[in-house]
Amino acid sequence: MKVEGEHLFKAPREVVYEMFNDPDALGAAVPGMQKMIKLDESHYEAVLGIRVGPVSANFSGNLSLTDEVPPESVTLVIEGKGGAGFVKGVGYVKFEDLGDETTLLKYTGEANIGGTLASVGQRMIDSVAKSMFKTVFEKLDKILEERWQKN
Amino acid sequence: MKKLFPITVTVNGKVYERQVEARLLLSDFLRHDLGLLGTHVGCEHGICGACTILFDGEAVRSCLIFAVQANGHEIRTVESLGTPENLHPLQQSFTDKHALQCGFCTPGFLMTLVPFLEENPTPTEDEIREAIDGNICRCTGYEKIVEAVHDAAEKMSQKK
Amino acid sequence: MTGKYFGNPIKRLEDKQLLTGNAKYIDDIEVPGQLHAAFLRSDFAHARILKIDVSEALKRPGVVAVYTAEDFGDFWKPGPLQVPPPTAIPGSKFNARTLVPIAKDKIRYSGEVLAVVIAESRYIAEDAFDDIIVDVESLPAVVDLEKAWEDSSVLVHDDLPSNMAALVTQEVGNYEEAKKKADVVVARRMLIEHVAGAAMENRGFLASWDDQNQVMTIWANTQSPLTVRGSVSRALGLAESQVHVITPAIGGGFGPKVMTSLTDDVLLPWISKQLKRPIKWVEDRRENFLATTSERDQVHHCEIALKKDGTILGFKDVFYHNTGAYDSYGMTVPLNTQTHIISNYRVPNFYTQIRMVFTNQMVVTPVRGAGRSEGVFAMERMLDFAAKEMGLSPIEIRRKNLLRADELPLATGITGQDFVKNTLDSGDYLGNFEKCLQAIEYDKFIKETQPKAQKEGKRLGIGVVAFTEGTAVGPYEGCKVTVSTSGKVTMTTGYSSQGQAHYTVFAQIIADQLNVKVEDVKVITGDTNHFAWGAGTFASRGATLVGTAALLASQKVRAKIFSTASKALGVPEDQVELGEGSVSIKGKPDSAIPLGTLAAMANPMRGVIEPGVEPGLEATAYYGPPHGSTGCGAMGVILSIDEETCKPVLEKMVIVDDCGTMINPLIVDGQLQGGISMGIGNTLYERLVYDENGQLLTASFMDYLMPLATDMPKKLEIIHNHAESSLKLNPLGIKGVGEAGAIPPGPAIVQAIEDAFADKGVEILETNLSPSSIYGYLKKVEHK
Amino acid sequence: MKPVNFDYYAPSSVDEALDTLAELGYDGKVLAGGQSLIAAMNFRMARPSALVDLNNVAELSYIKPTADGGLAIGTMTRVSTVEHNQDVIQRFPLLVEVAKFIAHPQIRRRGTFGGAIAHADPAGQLPSISMVMNMQALIKGKGTERWVAAPDLIIGPFMTVIEPNEMLAELVIKPHPPRTGAKYVQVSRQSGGYAQSAVASIVTLDENEICKDVHMVLMSVAEVPILSEKAREILIGNKPSKDAIEAVAEAASTSEIDPASDLHASADYRRSITRVLIVRSLTEAFERAKRGGK
Structure with a gap:
């Protein structure tokens, strides 16, 4: 599955970039994130419980940040598995400074979904993924609002 | 320890009292706990229709109901229709018109069609096709099933 | 040949049990003490296994045992080649990599078994999956056939230099020379999509080891009980007589149930022996999609060379055939394709090459139509493209090239799936086509x-196409016919039955020969203790092979009836009359001896039987044809299509079919209708989709769309056009019909869709169409 | 394919059900008709730890005419009951029209009206219809009660504002004004299958054949059903001419939806048929409005 999109943050690029390196922020933004532990500078361990309508799936796995070019770009590599299958994904994230303390985040990526989720859940995957992205950005906006405006 | 729920179910006129796990599917209960093997399981996600039974007189999928939910309800399975010696008119039409081949989906078709013909004794071809669209048959191409339903409808309304 | 029963629309003898829920299918068999097996399947399509830890699963209450590949020790080995390689074809290359019963070291398709859980119930066995820790290193998957063929591809089998499973080239005449002389050459690349057999009953297997008698009893819904017996006895080091395979009622076969040496039939007997408990496994629908074999999936590169007037000078087809991760079933499917590309046309120069390729997908084995539909699709489509290119109608080009009845029999020079040179033996190909044009x-x-x-x-x-159906291939089948002392007749055969009315049609043949009531003939199929010779149910060969054997055996019994009666009645044989269920002296009904009594006389308890006389009114016979017999026909389709939504509606379909003499026209029509529904499904609804990572995306009926009653044509007409030439093939003049219906719908429907959009010049290059893909084709021409 | 085990509660009253849900909190899940939930459980995609089965709560199954000429439908009313109810047939023929497209008869006999809406499947017909009809949803919790309009009820694919300790109890449909017509159209690959796109419109004309009101929902073409703003902008206050309807179709299908490509249809195709379906739905809805809703 290919993913692609963009989101406008109302904060300077450095702040947005920093947020992507903060496990607390990421952990709080991803719906169903039960645990997110920083292993080292760029590796995290996470436990995720996705509850979407009738579907409830627990995933545990790793998140790595690679090819970091602060504050311009970063590559996210995700690997998770659970009873309903596995997800392996890579996301290329770019932060564009639009000036005026706004940052445009652009992402493209590819997810390899396997197991039951892939074999019988095709119908739901796309809409659920889209809505998850939406939720993540909404939450990140809130986090930024709190952090950035408080500063 | 696994938790069991007591249930009392009337199946084909006979009352059964059993203890079941909450997750036991009604299809499995009928087949393996009660030994009523005529109800078949083809997909367990509610599409093929092989497991269709009558639940309080209505044709439903027994793979999408838990046995524990049948507590206090009345169920009919294919075993409640005719016997080999004395077939139900619909069963008779099925054999007369060669409306079955491997026979696996057949009980589901019969249980769908029995209440359908009661509600609609003189169905059109389109109505018959719509009525059986929730049942998949891989063998017959449905042609002879439709013929059999026409035939049964005719015979059953003559009897009345 | 017609008789009291033969040739008549007799109602099926097996129906009453099926209709009342009394018939026992595999999941209806319960053996006291049985345990349930469930298979933990790989989520990955291609991966190296690092570790599988089952220790937690073993602690779960109700779990009896859990096995991984390591636990089977030396018993673990790649399975046998169920169908041998095509050594009969000179220059053919075949790399055998046979299915393993459970993944060891490497996973090669998603759904491959990683662990076997044995538990008190299926529910508990599935619970234990959560307890098993599987650690793998995932590898890039090989899915695309043409890319997989390239030398640079990732390898499915590391020990092979490429993913080539086989390379088989056959040529008749000289295509390249023909091409030089051609006025027109048309080339196209076409896709033939992947579809499932999808019998309504999933697979199942029950193994029960009797330690006291040292006998393994197996219930399996297999099309091939004798192959199962052979492979189980070989694997466990038992005599074949120690393995008893019983096929219960079977809920449809359609091909995939012929496959053996999978996880269930290899490992469960071993486990049953180990645990001394009966073990039952019943596949669920998701497993059926993931790990039961399926078919089609080819890419054809075709070229047709013609004269200006539309005469075919030559045809070339190099096609890629997906065999999946293993190739245990040999090359049956692509060889069928190779023989059917010519179909029923005059092709003087023909070049065809199979490029069979390993991919990270489940194994491909025959599904109703089995390679034939692919070959016929390729030829029919190329004729359409050529006709358009030359400004001919699709009818003219076919009329020009269809073989005439007097050109048959014709040896095509192409070796088929049975390793016998293919012969187009009989039929009125042009006549079928003309009749179809009239009817539509x-x-x-x-x-x-x-x-x-x-x-x-x-x-x-509108679309009108012609087709052939190679049927009734060897090697042989057999049966035993016995008149019992009750006067009832029993026929036993090694063949197994999945709904094809064998219990009725074989009885019809025998009842006529022995002059008994058809309901007094009991047919027993697929029980290895009753009859232990034969190959299995495939290739539309039951009626022809077993039917002929039934005729031969009952003729022998009939002769015995006359010789025994002659002695009993004290008259020469020509004075004996065989009435219904009894023998008597001609003209003296008082002298009648019931058949049962005669059967007892044929088995004397005292005295001495004469030398050369075998006891009992019983005989066994076998039949193997010198080559298969080719069914044939034509199909016409009229459809309407909503230009805006691109949804087609089948208004009318006509099939003209020649299956030789019909034993029972009711059954023949049923076979044709069922086949047609599958062909419609394959063309407009069904499709197995693997993503680029080897994940099957269509493992439920939510996404794998089965044809429904409302998807069938509004009118469906069947015309039987049985050519005189069919009658000489075998004593009964029969050809198969099981797959005929499934073959022509693809090219006929596609041609009709193109015709509906003829003004737009749409050209369709694949078998499987959704309204969305039709829309895509329309967009493509609009943008040109 | 067997579900994981779970704890099971079968309350016989709404109060008892709410008590149980309150106790269970996040662990509890309401079981209505179960025609989606149990299938997902059989695949082990859904693994609720406790189910609160409402099938024994008789007080949740009813179709009551309301004083204003509308209807109140209890959440546990079977879809087939709605489909065949005389009041529904008289007052809201759109519901009957839609019901015939929902899966197959066997599913409709067990599946419930409220359950389907609370399931909020973007490809489900009833969530979309609840929005286009602006149904009022009564959500009950232990000691709490709130009304939410259907468009605010559904917030994402399979997501609603109903909290785990709450349940959907009733749906109220207001009567249509005079000269209102409605039409549901869909394209699916097979009868009973999921729609690749579907459109339902409810339109009202004044005595001068001017469009007074229009509600149009676009289904299966975004992660949630879309209530078209364009339809309202373009049509209200104007004659529903062929051109106006074409303009709605063009505007809505290009700017209001975000269809995905999947196994059964490309995004392009979905967009294209949505355009077609909008025209068909609106045209017939206006025709019906002219005939007084028939």
């Missing part, structure tokens, strides 16, 4: 119906 009212449609609809803003399209 082709001329009227072109001149009146279509233009009228067009004026009303409706799009109608």
Whole structure:
């Protein structure tokens, strides 16, 4: 599955970039994130419980940040598995400074979904993924609002 | 320890009292706990229709109901229709018109069609096709099933 | 040949049990003490196994045992080649990599078994999956056939230099020379999509080891019980007589149930022996999609060379055939394709090459139509493309090239799946086609119906194609016919039955020969203790092979009846009359001896039987044809299509079929209708989709769309056109019919869709169409 | 394919059900008709730890005419009951029209009206219809009660504002004004299958054939059903001419939806048929409005 999109943050690029390196922020933004532990500078361990309508799936796995070019770009590599299958994904994230303390985040990526989720859940995957992205950005906006405006 | 729920179910006129796990599917209960093997399981996600039974007189999928939910309800399975010696008119039409081949989906078709013909004794071809669209048959191409339903409808309304 | 029963629409003898829920299918068999097996399947399509830890699963209450590949020790080995490689074809290359019963070291398709859980119930066995820790290193998957063929591809089998499973080239005449002389050469690349057999009953297997008698009893819904017996006895080091395979009622076969040496039939007998408990496994629908074999999935590169007038000079087809991760079933499917590309046309120069390729997908084995539909699709489509290119009608080009009855039998020079040189033996190919044109009212449609609809803003399209169905291949089948002392007759055969009415049609043949009531003939199929010789149920060969054996065996019994009666009645054989269920002296009904009594006389308890006389009114016979017999026919389709939504509606379908003599026309029609529904499904609804990572995306009926009652044509007409030439093939003059219906719908429907959009010049290059893909084709031409 | 085990509660009253849900909190899940939930459980995609089965709560199954000429439908009313109810047939023929497209008869006999809406499947017909009809949803919790309009009820694919300790109890449909017509159209690959796109419109005309009101929902073409703003902008206050309807179709299908490509249809195709379906739905809805809703 290919993913692609963009989101406008109302904060300077450095702040947005920093947020992507903060496990607390990421952990709080991803719906169903039960645990997110920083292993080292760029590796995290996470436990995720996705509850979407009738579907409830627990995933545990790793998140790595690679090819970091602060504050311009970063590559996210995700690997998770659970009873309903596995997800392996890579996301290329770019932060564009639009000036005026706004940052445009652009992402493209590819997810390899396997197991039951892939074999019988095709119908739901796309809409659920889209809505998850939406939720993540909404939450990140809130986090930024709190952090950035408080500063 | 696994938790069991007591249930009392009337199946084909006979009352059964059993203890079941909450997750036991009604299809499995009928087949393996009660030994009523005529109800078949083809997909367990509610599409093929092989497991269709009558639940309080209505044709439903027994793979999408838990046995524990049948507590206090009345169920009919294919075993409640005719016997080999004395077939139900619909069963008779099925054999007369060669409306079955491997026979696996057949009980589901019969249980769908029995209440359908009661509600609609003189169905059109389109109505018959719509009525059986929730049942998949891989063998017959449905042609002879439709013929059999026409035939049964005719015979059953003559009897009345 | 017709008789009291033979040739008549007798109602099926097996129906009453099936209709009342009394028939026992595999999941209806319960053996006291049985345990349930569930298979933990790989989520990955291609991966190296690092570790599988089952220790937690073993602690779960109700779990009896859990096995991984390591636990089977030396018993673990790749399975046998169920169908041998095509050594009969010179120059053929075949790399055997046979299915393993459970993944060891490497996973090669998603759904491959990683662990076997044995528990008190299926529910608990599935619970234990959560307890098993699987650690793998995932590898890039090989899915695309043409890319997989390239040397640079990731390898499915590391020990092979490429993913080539086989390379088989056959040529008759000289295509390249023919091409030089051609006025027109048309080339196209076409896709033939992947579809499932999808019998309504999933697979199942029950193994029960009797330690006291040292006998393994197996219930399996297999099309091939004798192959199962052979492989189980070989694997466990038992005599074949120690393995008893019983096929219960089977809920449809359609091909995939012929496959053996999978996880269930290899490992469960071993486990049953180990645990001394019966073990039952019943596949669920998701498993059926993931890990039961499926078919089609080819990419054809075709070229047709013609003269200006439309005469075919030559045909070339190099096609890629997906065999999946293993190739245990040999090359049955692509060889069938190779023999059917010619179909029923005159092709003087023919070059065809199979490129069979390993991919990270489940194994491909025959599914109803089995390679034939692919070959026929390739030829029919190329004729359409050529006709358009040359400004001919699709009818003219076919009329020109269809073989005439007097050109048959014709040895095509192509070796088929049975390793025998293919022969187009009989039939009236042109006649089938003309009859079909008449029935579908082709001329009227072109001149009146279509233009009228067009004026009303409706799009109608017509398609008419011809086809052949290679049937009734060897090696042989057999049966035993016995008159018992009750007067009832029993026929036993090694063949197994999945709904094809064998219990009725074989009884019809025998009842006529022995002059008994058809319901007094009991047919027993697929029980290895009753009859232990034969190959299995495939290739539309039951009626022909077993049917002929039934005729031969009952003729022998009939002769015995006359010789025994002659002695009992004290008259020469020509004075003996065989009445219904009894023998008597001609003209003296008082002298009648019931058949049962005669059967007892044929088995004397005292005295001495004469030398050369075998006891009992019983005989065994076998039949193997010198080559298969080719069914044939034509199909016409009229459809309407909503230009805006691209949804087609099948208004009318006609099939003309020649399956030789019909034993029972009711059954023949049923086979044709069922086949047609599958062909419609394959063309408009069904499709197995693997993503680029080897994940099967269509493992439920939510996404794998089965044809429904409302998807069938509004009118379906069947015309039997049984050529005289069919009658000489075998004593009964029979050809198979099981797959005929599934073969022509693809090219016929696609041609009709193209015709509906003829003004737009749409050209369709694949078998499987959704309204969305039809829309895609329309967009493509609009953008040109 | 067997579900994981779970704890099971079968309350016989709404109060008892709410008590149980309150106790269970996040662990509890309401079981209505179960025609989606149990299938997902059989695949082990859904693994609720406790189910609160409402099938024994008789007080949740009813179709009551309301004083204003509308209807109140209890959440546990079977879809087939709605489909065949005389009041529904008289007052809201759109519901009957839609019901015939929902899966197959066997599913409709067990599946419930409220359950389907609370399931909020973007490809489900009833969530979309609840929005286009602006149904009022009564959500009950232990000691709490709130009304939410259907468009605010559904917030994402399979997501609603109903909290785990709450349940959907009733749906109220207001009567249509005079000269209102409605039409549901869909394209699916097979009868009973999921729609690749579907459109339902409810339109009201004044005595001068001017469009007074229009509600149009676009289904299966975004992660949630879309209530078209364009339809309202373009049509209200104007004659529903062929051109106006074409303009709605063009505007809505290009700017209001975000269809995905999947196994059964490309995004392009979905967009294209949505355009077609909008025209068909609106045209017939206006025709019906002219005939007084018939």
